[in-house]
Amino acid sequence: MARIKIDHTKCTGCRLCEIACSLNHVGGVANPRRARIRVFREGSICFPTIAGPFVDAACTSKNDLIIGDQTYNMCLICRASCPEKPFFIEAETGFPLKCDFCGIPPSPSCVRWCNSGALELIED
Amino acid sequence: MYGWTGRCLRVNLTKNDFQLEEISQELMNKFLGGRGLGVKILYDEIDPTVDPLSPDNKLIFVSGPLVGTGAVTGASCNVITKSALSGTIACAKLRGHFGAELKYSGLDMIIVEGKAEFPVILSIMDDKIVIKPGLEYWGRTTSETENMFKSSLSDSWAARDTYLLSIGPAGEKLVPLANIMNDGFLSVGGAGIGAVMGSKNLKAIAVKGNHSVTIADGNRFVQVVTTLINKLNTAPLISQSVSSWGSAFLVGLCNQKGILPFKNFQSSSFDKSKHIGTEALSSAFSLRSRGCFACPIACIKKTDVNNSLFKGKGMAPTYMAIGALGLNCGITDLTNTGIANMICGEMGLDPVAAGGTIATAMELEEKGLLTKDSLKLDLRFGNGEDLIQALTLMATKKGYAKRIGQGAKALAEEYGHPELFMGVKSIPLVPFDPRSLQGMGLHFVTSNYGPHHLYAYTFFDEVLNIHEQLDPWTTEGKPEFVKRVQDITAVMDSLGLCNWPLMGLKFNNLVPMINSCLGTSYKAEDLFRVGERIWNLERLFNLRAGFGRKDDILPERFINEPIEDGPAKGQTSRADEMLNDYYNIRGWDEEGRPGSKFLKTLELESRDGKNKD
Ligand code: SF4
Ligand code: SF4
Ligand code: SF4
Numbered sequence: 001m002a003r004i005k006i007d008h009t010k011c012t013g014c015r016l017c018e019i020a021c022s023l024n025h026v027g028g029v030a031n032p033r034r035a036r037i038r039v040f041r042e043g044s045i046c047f048p049t050i051a052g053p054f055v056d057a058a059c060t061s062k063n064d065l066i067i068g069d070q071t072y073n074m075c076l077i078c079r080a081s082c083p084e085k086p087f088f089i090e091a092e093t094g095f096p097l098k099c100d101f102c103g104i105p106p107s108p109s110c111v112r113w114c115n116s117g118a119l120e121l122i123e124d
Numbered sequence: 125m126y127g128w129t130g131r132c133l134r135v136n137l138t139k140n141d142f143q144l145e146e147i148s149q150e151l152m153n154k155f156l157g158g159r160g161l162g163v164k165i166l167y168d169e170i171d172p173t174v175d176p177l178s179p180d181n182k183l184i185f186v187s188g189p190l191v192g193t194g195a196v197t198g199a200s201c202n203v204i205t206k207s208a209l210s211g212t213i214a215c216a217k218l219r220g221h222f223g224a225e226l227k228y229s230g231l232d233m234i235i236v237e238g239k240a241e242f243p244v245i246l247s248i249m250d251d252k253i254v255i256k257p258g259l260e261y262w263g264r265t266t267s268e269t270e271n272m273f274k275s276s277l278s279d280s281w282a283a284r285d286t287y288l289l290s291i292g293p294a295g296e297k298l299v300p301l302a303n304i305m306n307d308g309f310l311s312v313g314g315a316g317i318g319a320v321m322g323s324k325n326l327k328a329i330a331v332k333g334n335h336s337v338t339i340a341d342g343n344r345f346v347q348v349v350t351t352l353i354n355k356l357n358t359a360p361l362i363s364q365s366v367s368s369w370g371s372a373f374l375v376g377l378c379n380q381k382g383i384l385p386f387k388n389f390q391s392s393s394f395d396k397s398k399h400i401g402t403e404a405l406s407s408a409f410s411l412r413s414r415g416c417f418a419c420p421i422a423c424i425k426k427t428d429v430n431n432s433l434f435k436g437k438g439m440a441p442t443y444m445a446i447g448a449l450g451l452n453c454g455i456t457d458l459t460n461t462g463i464a465n466m467i468c469g470e471m472g473l474d475p476v477a478a479g480g481t482i483a484t485a486m487e488l489e490e491k492g493l494l495t496k497d498s499l500k501l502d503l504r505f506g507n508g509e510d511l512i513q514a515l516t517l518m519a520t521k522k523g524y525a526k527r528i529g530q531g532a533k534a535l536a537e538e539y540g541h542p543e544l545f546m547g548v549k550s551i552p553l554v555p556f557d558p559r560s561l562q563g564m565g566l567h568f569v570t571s572n573y574g575p576h577h578l579y580a581y582t583f584f585d586e587v588l589n590i591h592e593q594l595d596p597w598t599t600e601g602k603p604e605f606v607k608r609v610q611d612i613t614a615v616m617d618s619l620g621l622c623n624w625p626l627m628g629l630k631f632n633n634l635v636p637m638i639n640s641c642l643g644t645s646y647k648a649e650d651l652f653r654v655g656e657r658i659w660n661l662e663r664l665f666n667l668r669a670g671f672g673r674k675d676d677i678l679p680e681r682f683i684n685e686p687i688e689d690g691p692a693k694g695q696t697s698r699a700d701e702m703l704n705d706y707y708n709i710r711g712w713d714e715e716g717r718p719g720s721k722f723l724k725t726l727e728l729e730s731r732d733g734k735n736k737d
Contacts, residue, residue, distance in 0.1 A: 012422035013414055014415030014419050014420065015221070015224075015418065016418050022194075022336075023345070026336075028126075028338055028339040028341070028342030029339070030194050030337045031334065031335070031337065032285075033228075033334045044412065044414075044427075044436035044437075045436075086279075112350060112353075113349070113350065113353060115353055115356070115357055116422060
């Protein structure tokens with residue numbers, strides 16, 4: 001199955017992926033809030049996160065995300081949109097957004113515009 | 125309207141009031157947006173002789189039409205005002221994500237007028253515009269300000285989408301060397317602007333929005349941008365040098381060519397370049413790349429979290445910092461330069477202007493013209509601790525450091541040696557020696573914004589030979605060349621594009637991106653014409669502010685003292701010889717004034733009758 005591999009150590013936080021996604025889904029419209037990928041910044045690290053399913057309740061228990069000697073909020077890399085994390089919801093319609101692996105094959109739109117190697121299409 | 129949002133926010137801090145205004149399509153067509161639009165507004169709305177720190181000066185933040193669209197490197201927001209350091213027009217370029225977020229807030233431009241009664245923060249969050257009391261932020265460093273503001277928001281996820289620009293203690297204390305910080309990056313070319321913001325009691329501006337930016341021909345635009353990203357990715361200079369080291373890759377190269385100044389431009393060769401090269405840089409800071417919005421190049425280098433000293437805080441020094449804060453102060457230890465650079469960021473000081481000032485003070489001390497008593501500070505070339513201490517004191521105007529904070533020119537004059545000030549129009553030179561780079565030297569004297577390469581990247585061709593093979597030492601053809609590059613840069617800034625892509629692309633490559641985005645049918649020449657119009661309007665502002673040919677000169681050192689040693693030995697600057705030619709090519713008279721007939725061809729009018737043809 002083809003998947004998008006994310007390497008946050010390479011991400012530069014440029015958000016070209018967000019705009020690629022927005023432009024590809026809504027013709028001629030650039031708006032990160034309409035993208036199905038968002039880049040969350042925490043200190044000097046950027047986490048690209050791709051929208052998965054919508055869930056209507058938040059998790060009741062969470063793991064910590066530990067990178068080096070820092071602890072991060074697990075929600076940063078969670079793909080779900082939930083009441084705790086109001087992302088991936090279209091502002092005007094309230095419609096939940098989910099990645100549909102868009103674009104001209106072989107590369108999805110976001111991967112095509114990501115120049116740093118943070119997003120990569122892999123087969124496994 | 126495509127690309128542009130067509131809306132402007134006018135804030136009057138004296139009245140504690142604001143209003144939204146429309147920007148006419150005609151103005152957009154004539155000045156593009158960004159720098160061009162900001163210059164036009166400032167020219168029309170303020171008296172150029174006004175005291176820069178008075179409430180009558182205005183501060184304009186303006187994004188270009190390509191910002192936020194996904195156009196490659198469409199990130200730049202310009203800040204236009206009358207400079208507190210030079211008294212000329214000033215234009216800083218904000219990097220990072222502020223400019224794009226401004227567009228997503230549904231605005232192209234913010235005009236700030238007047239002066240608030242007490243410190244305030246302007247908050248533009250999801251269409252709610254509030255002038256908030258900001259007393260608890262006053263005195264804070266730039267990163268403290270950002271963190272405090274973000275943690276004051278009830279929703280931590282909303283905080284992640286919020287972008288903030290702020291001044292540090294230097295701007296609050298009206299130090300004329302103060303700059304503006306946003307997103308953890310100092311703006312470039314911002315010396316003298318932080319103090320203007322401080323004089324308005326405006327500590328910070330926060331933006332967040334969810335408006336869309338629309339693009340005329342989405343399909344074509346996506347195609348063109350994809351091609352450009354790939355082109356940049358395969359351009360050797362970009363992918364191997366700029367993306368890996370940022371502008372610091374120039375350090376070794378400029379040193380080899382005798383361009384990198386040492387000890388207040390006393391010499392231009394440094395034999396231990398290993399200490400400051402790219403390898404030394406990555407071992408001192410463990411670099412991590414950061415890009416401005418929509419930038420595939422990512423020239424900004426942060427320190428990595430695993431770095432034991434910096435722990436991911438602050439930027440690794442750029443060419444400007446290594447040159448101005450480092451070598452020109454005789455400091456060859458990159459860690460010290462890095463710390464100094466970080467202090468500049470936190471305090472909101474401009475590294476080039478502050479570095480240039482300290483270098484002048486150090487030369488005064490070296491020559492015995494400054495006793496320890498007179499400044500109550502040690503300032504010895506090569507001593508990193510002196511530098512670091514001086515910067516902190518300068519920014520907070522503590523003790524005698526207040527006097528250095530007034531800038532290199534004021535300091536050199538105070539001690540009776542104006543010839544030791546290495547700058548033009550009160551602004552210290554960026555670290556490129558104009559003796560071994562003739563085109564840059566001519567640009568330094570003629571630049572509307574003082575001696576900064578930011579407004580004409582002549583080294584792309586004079587040093588790197590990207591588009592043309594130009595001999596850095598010859599003056600032949602340089603006046604035309606300098607004019608051309610100045611005009612192109614004005615266009616790039618006005619559109620909101622960064623200039624680094626021109627290291628891998630020709631300007632012509634960008635035209636289809638511009639047109640498909642804006643729904644226009646510009647040819648490159650049409651845009652250059654707009655660039656020329658902008659350059660002339662800036663010149664008119666400066667002429668009315670009292671500047672003229674008498675101010676278009678380099679310090680004597682560059683004219684009378686040939687470079688002593690190294691690869692460019694024997695060179696002097698011949699900028700003054702080229703000046704007449706340059707004026708001529710610009711269509712100006714021998715005093716450097718555009719005549720009214722000429723202005724008419726540019727569809728400009730000068731506002732007073734002084735500029736006769
Ligand atoms: S694959 Fe397409 S839909 Fe999914 S995140 Fe990337 S651009 Fe968006
Ligand atoms: S395009 Fe790539 S590098 Fe840029 S923000 Fe997205 S994932 Fe990161
Ligand atoms: S090249 Fe550097 S300064 Fe220019 S847009 Fe990219 S990251 Fe920003």
